[in-house]
Amino acid sequence: MFKLIVFIIFSAWAVISSLGVVLFSNPVYVILWLLSALISIAGIFFVAGAELVGALQLIIYAVAIAVFYIFVLTAVPWEKALKKDSHYRVEGVIAFPFIILLYIEMFIVFTLGVMASPKKQLKLFIERIGNAEVVGSILFSKYFIAFEIVSLVLLMGMIGAVLIGRKESQTYDGDTS
C-alpha cells in the first residue's frame, strides 16, 4: 500500500519530467528536467527493491553521463538559451515510428522475461543473498560472454577517445610558415 503510493509519486514525477524534457526550449531547463527524470527513475528502482540498480542509475546516468551536458550548459550564452529555433522538428517526426517500434520491442522483451520466471524464483534468490551479489553472479555466469564483449567494446571506445583526443604536436609546429 505504502509502496504503491511512493511508486505512483515517483512514476508521475518521471512522466512529468520527461514531458518537461520534450516541451521546454531552453537547453538548461531541458538538462535539469532530464536530471529530474533520471533521479525519479532511480527512485522507482529503490521502491522496487533493486537498490544496486538504483544506485548505479544515480551514479552512472545522473552524475557521470549527465555531467557532460554540464559543459554544454556552461557554454550556452544567455541569448542563445532564449531562442527557440534550434529544434529538430522534421527529424522528430521521422524518428517517431522508430520510437514506437522500440517501445513494442521493449514490451515484448519484458513480457517474455516475466513469462520466463513465473514462480518468482528470482525474487527468492534476491531475498536470500542480497542485491549486489545477485547481479554479480548473474553477470558472471549466465551473461558472461555478453559482459566480456561489452567491456571489450568499452575498452575500444576508451582507446579511440584517447587517440582522437591526443595532441598533434606536428600540426602546431608547421603552423608558422
Next chain:
Amino acid sequence: MMEIAINLLIILIKILVILAIALGIGAYLTLVERKVAAHIQRRPGPMVVGWHGLLQPIADGVKLITKEDLFPRYGNRFLYNLALIMALVPAVLVFAVVPFGPTIEIGGREIKPILTDVNVGILLVFGLGSLAVYAIALAGWASNSKYALIGSMRKAGIIISYEVAITFAVMGPLMLAGTLSTFEIVQAQIDQKLWYFWVQPVAFVVYMFSLLAETGRIPFDIQEAEAELVTGFTVEYGGIKFGLFPLVEWYVEVLTLSAIAVVLFFGGWSPINIPFLGFVDPLFFLGPFAPFVWFVLKVALLLLFVLWLHWTLPRYRIDQITAIAWKVMLPLALLNLVITAVIAPLIWR
C-alpha cells in the same frame, strides 16, 4: 499501528539529530577552521564575540541573514535559487548512510544509529556527493558572470576527474569487506580485527586527494582561486546565500567524506586497532558511549588534518590537478584494485 508510530518517531528523531549535526556542526566548523588557520599563522583568531569567539558563528549567521539580498541583473532567478537547494540537499542527504555507532538498545528496542542501512550505502554516498556538481554549474551559469562561469567549469572538470579516482579507490576496502553497506563494512573490519588503512594505504591516499578535490580544499581550490577568480562560482551570491555555499562545500561535505573515510579505512566506531590481533580501548571507562566517542574522535582528527593541509599547502594549477587525477591517481587506484582482488580472497575466503 503503535509499532508504526514508534518506528516513525525513531526515524524522525534520527533525521532531526542528523540535520542538527550536519548544519550545526557545519556552522561551528567555521569557527574551528578560523581558529586553526589563525594559530598556524600565529594569530589568536576570533576572540571578541563570546569567550574565545565561541559565539562568532551565530554572529556571522545573523550578519549574513540581515544583509541585503542582491541579484545580478541578467541572471536567471529561478536557477540561481535552485542551485542553492541542489547544493544543500545532497550534501545533507549523504549523512543518511553514515553509521555513528553499533546497534544500541533503548527500552528493549534495537536501534541502529544510522538513518537507512541500505545495502548499497557507499554507492549512494558517491552518487549523491557528486550531484553537487550540478549546483555549482548552475550557480555559475545562472549568475551570468565570467568569474562564476569559469569557476564552475573548473569545478566540474575537477569533480569529473576525481569522481572516477575515488570510486576506484573505495573499491579496495569494499572488496575486503565483501559488502556495500556502510554498517556492515565497519562490522567486517571489527570481525576481521583489521582497519583497512593498514592494508590499503594507497587507496587511502587516493581517497584523501579526491576528498580535497571534491570539496574544493587547498591544494585543489582552483575553482575559487581568490587571486584570479575573486571567489569563483559564489561571486554573485550575497548574504546568507553566499554563506551557505562554503558551508556546504567546505564543511558539510568535508564532514561527510571524512566520516565515510573513517568508516572505510579506520573501522568506524572501533577503538585503536593492532592489525590481525585485536583492539585496544583506552576509553573503556565510558562504557556504552565509547564507540560514539571513538567515531567522533576519528572524524574530528581527520577533519583537523584536512584543515591543517589547507593552511599549509600552495595551490595547484588546473592542468596539474586533472593530470594528477588521470595520470597518477587513477592508475594507482586501479593497480591497488587489481592487487587487492588477487590477494584478498587468499586471506579471507
Next chain:
Amino acid sequence: MVKRVFQRPLNIIERILFIDFIKGLTVTLKQAFRRTITTHYPYEKLTPPKRFRGFLGHKVIDGREPQPAFNEWVERMKIEVRPGSSRCVVCLLCKRACPVPQLFEIEPEKLPNGKRVIGVFNMNLMLCTFCGLCVDACPVDCLFNSDIHETASYSRKDAILDLKALEEIGRDWQRRREKEEDKIWSDDEQRQRLWYENDVSIR
C-alpha cells in the same frame, strides 16, 4: 646577469612518501603551538614610531624652538610671541610646499600694536596625503606629524582641524614624545610597546 636557480626535482622516494608535504606540515604544526604575536587592536594598540606621519599638529612656544631661526622669522614677520600658543609665523611656506595647497586656510590676525599673530589656520585633512612635505618646509618647526592615526569620523566636518585642535595635538605631543629619541623602530622592545590613550580630544 640573471642567476637562475633550478629546483632539484624530487626523487622517487620523496614522491611516494610525500616528503615535501611532510616538511611543510611540520613547519605549520610547530608554528601552530607557539605563542601568538598579534595585538588585540581595539583593546591594545602599538605605539607608532616617532617619525610616524599621522594627524598634523602645531607645536606651541615653550622655549625649545629652533634658534636662531625662530627669532629671525619672528622679527621678519613681525610676530608677537605668546608662550603657550602656536609657533606659527604665518610664512605660508607649508601651503607652498603642499601638493594640495587648497587644503590650507591660513590668515594672520593684526594686533593694534602693529604686530601679527596667527588667526585662522584650518587644514582640511580630507585632502591631505600625509606626505609630510609641509612639515619639512616649516622653518620654525611648528607644523608636525603626530602619532594619532585613528582618523575616522562620522562627518566630513570632523576632518577639518582648526587652530585650536592643532595646538591641542601639539601640546599633547610635546608632553608625551618630544624628548623621545628620534629613531625608527629598531628593537623588539620598542616595537611591542603599547600605546596609552592620548588625552587630546579633537572633536
